[in-house]
Amino acid sequence: MKRILVTGAGGQIGSWLVPRLREIYGEASVLASDVRTLGFDFVEAGPFQVLDATDAKAVGQAVMRHEADAIYHLAAILSAIGERDPRLAWHVNMTSLESVLEVAREQGCAVFTPSSIGVFGPESPKDPTPQDTVMRPRTVYGITKVAGELLCDYYHRRYGVDTRGVRYPGLISYGAPPGGGTTDWAVDIFSKAVESGRYTCFLAEGTRLDMMYMPDAVRAAIEIMEADPGRLRHRNAFNLTAMQLAPEALAAEIRRHVPHFVLDYDVDPIRQSIADSWPDRIDDSAAREEWGWAHEFDVSAMTADMLAHLR
Ligand code: NAD
Ligand code: SER
Numbered sequence: 001m002k003r004i005l006v007t008g009a010g011g012q013i014g015s016w017l018v019p020r021l022r023e024i025y026g027e028a029s030v031l032a033s034d035v036r037t038l039g040f041d042f043v044e045a046g047p048f049q050v051l052d053a054t055d056a057k058a059v060g061q062a063v064m065r066h067e068a069d070a071i072y073h074l075a076a077i078l079s080a081i082g083e084r085d086p087r088l089a090w091h092v093n094m095t096s097l098e099s100v101l102e103v104a105r106e107q108g109c110a111v112f113t114p115s116s117i118g119v120f121g122p123e124s125p126k127d128p129t130p131q132d133t134v135m136r137p138r139t140v141y142g143i144t145k146v147a148g149e150l151l152c153d154y155y156h157r158r159y160g161v162d163t164r165g166v167r168y169p170g171l172i173s174y175g176a177p178p179g180g181g182t183t184d185w186a187v188d189i190f191s192k193a194v195e196s197g198r199y200t201c202f203l204a205e206g207t208r209l210d211m212m213y214m215p216d217a218v219r220a221a222i223e224i225m226e227a228d229p230g231r232l233r234h235r236n237a238f239n240l241t242a243m244q245l246a247p248e249a250l251a252a253e254i255r256r257h258v259p260h261f262v263l264d265y266d267v268d269p270i271r272q273s274i275a276d277s278w279p280d281r282i283d284d285s286a287a288r289e290e291w292g293w294a295h296e297f298d299v300s301a302m303t304a305d306m307l308a309h310l311r
Contacts, residue, residue: 003029005068005109007053007100008075010034010042012187013114015176016214017072017221022046024222031066035075054092056099063107070110070225073100079118080271081180082141093144101155101163110162112225115149115237117169117210118142118182122277129279131239131286138277152236164224165236166287169210171217172302174309182274186211186245190303193254193261194310201247202268208249208280212242213297213305220293227291238287242295243302244280253303 002025009018009032021030022045032042033051042048051062053075063071075096082089097113104111120129121136135146145167152163170183174191178184185201186209192199220240251263287293297305 003066003068004070004072005031005033005063005066006072006074007033007051007059007096008035008073009048010036010038010176011074012171012173012176012178013214013217013221014074015042016173016218017074019045020218020222021072031062031068033062053096054099056102059099060103060106063103063109068107068109070112071100071104072112072221073097074114077141078179078181079116079139079141079274080182080184082144083139083270083274086140089140090144093141094147097148097151101151101161104161104163105155105159110164110225111152111155112221113148113152113163113165113236114221115145115165115167116141117167117278117282118274119145119149119167119237120277120279120282124279127280128283129239129281130283131234139274149237156235162229163236164227164232166220166224166238166240167282168217169212169241169282171212171214172306173214174306182271182278183209183211185247186250189247189250189254189263190306190310193258194307197258197260198262198264199251200264200266202266202271203247203275204265204267204272205248206246207272207275208244208246209275209278210241210243210282211245212240212295213302216242216295216297219296220287223293224291231290233290234286238290238293239282239284240287240293241282241284242297243299245299250299250303253299254307256300257303257307
């Protein structure tokens with residue numbers, strides 16, 4: 001894999017993944033793209049083009065011109081925005097994935113597509129949530145992610161496209177803000193701790209969800225694409241986790257650095273019901289066994305690093 005197209009590159013993951021891919025494969029080898037124009041810093045840092053990933057013809061032209069042999073497909077609508085506008089989520093998430101897969105089939109590209117803990121629903125076992133289990137999500141986001149995993153498997157089996165992916169937990173990072181998900185509280189809490197020493201959480205006390213620090217998430221995306229394909233049984237849907245966090249537990253960790261930090265709650269019923277339908281702790285042993293996945297950051301290392309950067 002030498003020449004890469006990234007869709008949705010201006011989002012929370014892309015703004016971290018693109019610089020890392022450029023470090024590894026060379027600046028000119030990574031074409032970043034997004035449906036919106038991005039800030040000067042991002043656009044000036046290497047090749048960039050405005051690209052609507054739902055437009056298969058435009059994706060095909062971008063891949064051909066860039067001579068890409070891999071696509072990191074990040075363009076999507078996340079869970080909370082998806083519940084506000086389900087048709088938009090279905091359109092963006094499914095049409096863009098189908099465009100990318102068709103282009104990959106025609107032009108021989110490998111494809112990385114992130115799935116999510118959002119594939120699980122209230123009937124899935126919550127702790128631990130196995131790799132292979134009941135998946136009946138209640139959100140349109142989760143429905144598109146389950147369909148996406150299956151479509152990626154189909155393109156691999158039917159056409160031999162080298163599709164790979166992981167089910168990310170909530171991702172925590174500084175820099176580009178999160179894009180409208182249910183786990184955004186775990187990002188917002190840090191900036192508010194630094195700005196004002198106080199955060200009002202939209203999820204209730206005791207709501208435990210899987211989380212991961214962004215440097216680990218970026219490394220996972222690159223490692224799975226570099227993994228020996230002969231070892232991958234779950235190509236497109238590896239459960240991944242690093243830590244399980246409820247708001248009060250993260251607040252306690254933040255208080256080790258910001259002693260007077262105050263956490264209170266103003267629960268949003270829609271995001272709370274999404275969170276309640278998701279796992280408390282997923283089992284990522286398949287990723288550990290099939291491609292050697294191991295997270296580096298636990299909650300204390302992540303908290304120290306986040307606060308150091310935000311300060
Ligand atoms: P984000 O919302 O931060 O970024 C998505 C980007 O896609 C945005 O920059 C947006 O402008 C762009 N976009 C939207 N519609 C587009 C279109 N039609 N064409 C091209 N670009 C378009 O999302 P993210 O957090 O970076 O997530 C990337 C992927 O990872 C998504 O598939 C998401 O479901 C998945 N994921 C994210 C998390 C997380 O916590 N961030 C967790 C699990 C899975
Ligand atoms: N962080 C994402 C969301 O909350 C999980 O896929 O939507």
